[in-house]
Amino acid sequence: MTATAPAPAAVFSRSTRVGTTSVVRAVPAEDAARLQAWLAHPASAAWHMGELGVDAVREHLATLVADPAQDAWFVLLDGEPVAYTETYDPARVLLPGLHDAEPGDVGMHLLVAPPGAGERRHGLTDAVMATVVAFCLASAAAGGRDGARVVVEPDVANAAIGAKNAAAGFRVLREIEVTDGGHTKTAALSVCTRADFAASPLGEGVDLAPHLRRDLAEHAHRHLVAKAVAELAHERLFAPTATGPGRWRLDLDGVSYAFAARTFALEHWVVDPASVVRTAADGAVLPVDVLELVAELQPLLGVPDDLLAVYLEELSATLAAATAKRDRELAGVTPDVARLVAGLTAAPVDATAGAAEEARRTAATFATVEAAMSEGHPGFLANNGRIGFSLDDYRAYAPERGGRLRLHWVAARREHTHLALCADQTETGLYGAELSGAERSAFADRLTARGHDPADFLYLPVHPWQAQHRLPVTFAADVARGDLVPLGPGADEYTPQQSIRTMVNRTRPARHYVKTALAIQNMGFLRGLSPAYMRVTPAINDWVADLVAGDATLRGAGFGVLREVAAVGYTGDVYHRTPRPNQHRKMLAALWRESALPRVGPGERLATMASLLHRDASGTALATALVRASGLAPEAWLRAYLDAYLYPLVHALRAHDLAFMPHGENLVLVLRDGVVQRALMKDVGEEVAVLSTARSLPEGITRIATDVDDDEKALAIFTDVFDGVLRHLAGILAVDGVLGEDRFWAVVADVIDRHHAEHPDLTSGVDLRADRFAHSCLNRLQLRNTLQMVDLADQSSSLIYAGTMANPVARA
Known part of the structure; x- marks a missing residue:
């Protein structure tokens, strides 16, 4: 990447909070001088390559590029080189006999450009680390290395890189003795899966329970409140008051519920969940919440005080299940009634x-x-x-x-x-x-x-x-x-x-x-x-x-x-x-x-x-x-x-x-x-x-x-x-x-x-x-x-x- 040569096309890009990062393949003839300068910097001492000249670095890059089991890359930030990374197959390079390699393992080494090598932006190292791990795990169609796990083996004495690895979701498996280029180190063999990375501080984050959304919970609360009013009225724990044709009201201590309902034989109530309105004594409209309803009904329900929390927990779990069920059905995962009827009325097979x-x-x-x-x-x-x-x-x-x-x-x-x-x-x-x-x-x-x-x-x-x-x-x-x-x-x-x-x-x-x-x-x-x-x-x-x-x-x-x-x-x-x-x-x-x-x-x-x-x-x-x-x-x-x-x-x-x-x-x-x-x-x-x-x-x-x-x-x-x-x-x-x-x-x-x-x-x-x-x-x-x-x-x-x-x- 000399000043006169065109920059190689990016194979992988992502947007970060410090700018757009991209990964490009290293070109030995063009990149050796830059990498040699980075390696010679005291901040890069962990690589143990500071004594190499430009020719030796060029030869090193050429060896990696020519080896099907290894490769060399540069990371660019808004088009400017800010880091160098190597990827390798840990089953064939460096770790045979030391690591129980699995299909999809991708080994990785990373060098962020040392101070003075270019513009430094706050958060650069995090952005580079996240980009490289994402690159290793991304599918080939997205330009990535299609890895199932990223494997690293940092020196246990390097606390800074250990902390950075942890922030990216790496889990230490064990300590091993690794010899590379004549240098032996005690390394923290670590791996990071897609799930590990996604859940890490540097990843995109994982929604632990995506079904627990406000809209789904609102529907579940209303369904359960309507059911509670219907079934507890059926069991005569309270008697709603008629306020008009098909309209009813339930007055409790400090709160009231108004709703539409139809009544049938056997004192059966069918309450319209969408009609339920909960109001405070001052007329303020309150959220419809089945847990709050049970708490408000506690004097009537007679749940023993030492068991009330157990009942509320069962009710909370029922609420959570209701949100998950609705989420799956709205997404088409769970079949609707039309699909169920199609299955139940299907003719016998030929x-x-x-x-x-x-x-x-x-x-x-x-x-x-x-x-x-x-x-x-x-x-x-x-x-x-x-x-x-x-x-x-x-x-x-x-x-x-x-x-x-x-x-x-x-x-x-x-x-x-x-x-x-x-x-x-x-x-x-x-x-x-x-x-x-x-x-x-x-x-x-x-x-x-x-x-x-x-x-x-x-x-x-x-x-x-x-x-x-x-x-x-x-x-x-x-x-x-x-x-x-x-x-x-x-x-x-x-x-x-x-x-x-x-x-x-x-x-x-x-x-x-x-x-x-x-x-x-x-x-x-x-x-x-x-x-x-x-x-x-x-x-x-x-x-x-x-x-x-x-x-x-x-x-x-x-x-x-x-x-x-x-x-x-x-x-x-x-x-x-x-x-x-x-x-x-x-x-x-x-x-x-x-x-x-x-x-x-x-x-x-x-x-x-x-x-x-x-x-x-x-x-x-x-x-x-x-x-x-x-x-x-x-x-x-x-x-x-x-x-x-x-x-x-x-x-x-x-x-x-x-x-x-x-x-x-x-x-x-x-x-x-x-x-x-x-x-x-x-x-x-x-x-x-x-x-x-x-x-x-x-x-x-x-x-x-x-x-x-x-x-x-x-x-x-x-x-x-x-x-x-x-x-x-x-x-x-x-x-x-x-x-x-x-x-x-x-x-x-x-x-x-x-x-x-x-x-x-x-x-x-x-x-x-x-x-x-x-x-x-x-x-x-x-x-x-x-x-x-x-x-x-x-x-x-x-x-x-x-x-x-x-x-x-x-x-x-």
């Missing part, structure tokens, strides 16, 4: 594609619908708490992210571990189906290599979060003494369902679902699994499945049970020897549940029932879209759904005193052309109940039997079906103008009456057409105890009631 392709598409559609859901339980305000998940955990494991994970496997010493199986299962058959031959051989080899006999162990699948956060910490002693032996991740990929700790096998979709313990706090519970409680889970499932299969009415309705065919739990830890039961006893257990996929025929599609209550970012409801896509009259579509869902539940209760927990996440619907064909029930072992001890049950499963009167038996339909599911669906169809609520509930009544007419021999005293029923309140449960809503061993006595409600299908 016969030439084969059954495997049909199954793959069905499994993919099911997973897509699961990931698209905007709500968990529709009645709960704080329904996506997941306390314990970091941001990275959320991105990796939250169902709405649609990600894939591999379960970790642990060998648990047989004498401390219990494996329970359905009658048609065997240990060999279970593991032979769930683990490939290669996995079983590898696990056995790993146990043998550690001095163990594989026959002494059972295999237990563990959620990767649990494997990272609990297994090596909470159970450190058990791992150390060899009662638990971590074996690493399995081969199959899984996707979490809405129930977050239940995984669907995506590699082999027809294989069992796996439900694992997951010690995070979510919606009023630590999401563990009790080995003791699950000992009889397969036996319960066998009994329920046999009852369902043996009942002609349930068979005719297509109603089925996805059995939990096996359960495994470890009890050798010290937590099982404490005087009182504790949550730590629920951290190493799993069960296997039958997949719905083998029960689906060509052209049939699967969807969680919770999806019927889903609205996308534009406000479009999946249920509304399915009705319209089906071509059926709304009442006919609804009747088909109720025949598959309500009718068998009514029959199970009236004929067998059998009650399920039939909320949206516990039912898998089978659809064809957008119309529900039948329903498959899951989560049987933990939540099924026989509401009469007069029923004959096999020895060992009598825990599911309890005596309640006919009015309380009816709540299995009134609370869990009418209030928990149908009031929400009725509201959606009414608001969307699809079906008025009077006609909706008339169809419900018709289904109940048809069951009575078709089964005149049943003598059950359960009256589902009674005038009123007890109003069971779910949010009140969570507000009372945010750590454990109910005692699973005695759920009935845990319930909270708020008087009675008018039955929308009462005979009157």
Whole structure:
């Protein structure tokens, strides 16, 4: 770059706060004199090249330029040379044997022009360093070196360059002895990835949580405030005052909320989120904030003071998840309702594609619908708490992210571990189906290599979060003494369902679902699994499945049970020897549940029932879209759904005193052309109940039997079906103008009456057409105890009631 020669074309440029920097290739014949002057300066002593003359420097540059593994560059600031840099392949130059090189590693040396070599601007060194690192990491298309990591080896005694490297995001791996040009130094071997550089002070910066934006948070706050007002008014914790047609007001201490809403049967409120206005006592308009609303409602909610922060944290996590969901849907990552309906109404694949392709598409559609859901339980305000998940955990494991994970496997010493199986299962058959031959051989080899006999162990699948956060910490002693032996991740990929700790096998979709313990706090519970409680889970499932299969009415309705065919739990830890039961006893257990996929025929599609209550970012409801896509009259579509869902539940209760927990996440619907064909029930072992001890049950499963009167038996339909599911669906169809609520509930009544007419021999005293029923309140449960809503061993006595409600299908 002499005064008369044209400057080489820049291969890479960027704008900095001190000016435009660019990188140009060194030209030995033209650049040797300048570089020699820089190297001879005392400030460049670290290069150990100050004694070289111009010819020697020219030869050095020529060697670098001619070597495919190295290169030489100058950095210009607004066209003037301000720095010199060398790049090299550390696998071939300087560091072989000293550095575990990876593909994409780019070595780098940097020399900033010494004082007096040209104009010095404040911030020049930072700008040069940032430019060179960016150049090394930039793609070839952008003129960069296409590096995945930049590698440097500065002298550990050079504190200034160490600090500058740290500012650029370099991480020191270790100290090494490096010899270069006859000079040996102790070097701090350091690397910098694209992510490291972006997050560094010299990088562009990284938005840790880009979904936490004001606009997305505003929408989420309004949605949750509207839901809070609706559901807490439904549970009679307060009563808004009517101020005009469709207009309401809620006055609290020092603040008021005005909003538009429609009310429906079962005291169901549909509040318009956009209409909510929060004002102070002096009339000033305040931000709409769901956390502030809970704080303002605290005197009415009655959350214990020592648990209020836990509830607020779950609510904060729910808010964060809502912003992330909306961000992904607005960006087109999460499909909108139109795309979901297209998948759910897709015709079967061409016969030439084969059954495997049909199954793959069905499994993919099911997973897509699961990931698209905007709500968990529709009645709960704080329904996506997941306390314990970091941001990275959320991105990796939250169902709405649609990600894939591999379960970790642990060998648990047989004498401390219990494996329970359905009658048609065997240990060999279970593991032979769930683990490939290669996995079983590898696990056995790993146990043998550690001095163990594989026959002494059972295999237990563990959620990767649990494997990272609990297994090596909470159970450190058990791992150390060899009662638990971590074996690493399995081969199959899984996707979490809405129930977050239940995984669907995506590699082999027809294989069992796996439900694992997951010690995070979510919606009023630590999401563990009790080995003791699950000992009889397969036996319960066998009994329920046999009852369902043996009942002609349930068979005719297509109603089925996805059995939990096996359960495994470890009890050798010290937590099982404490005087009182504790949550730590629920951290190493799993069960296997039958997949719905083998029960689906060509052209049939699967969807969680919770999806019927889903609205996308534009406000479009999946249920509304399915009705319209089906071509059926709304009442006919609804009747088909109720025949598959309500009718068998009514029959199970009236004929067998059998009650399920039939909320949206516990039912898998089978659809064809957008119309529900039948329903498959899951989560049987933990939540099924026989509401009469007069029923004959096999020895060992009598825990599911309890005596309640006919009015309380009816709540299995009134609370869990009418209030928990149908009031929400009725509201959606009414608001969307699809079906008025009077006609909706008339169809419900018709289904109940048809069951009575078709089964005149049943003598059950359960009256589902009674005038009123007890109003069971779910949010009140969570507000009372945010750590454990109910005692699973005695759920009935845990319930909270708020008087009675008018039955929308009462005979009157």
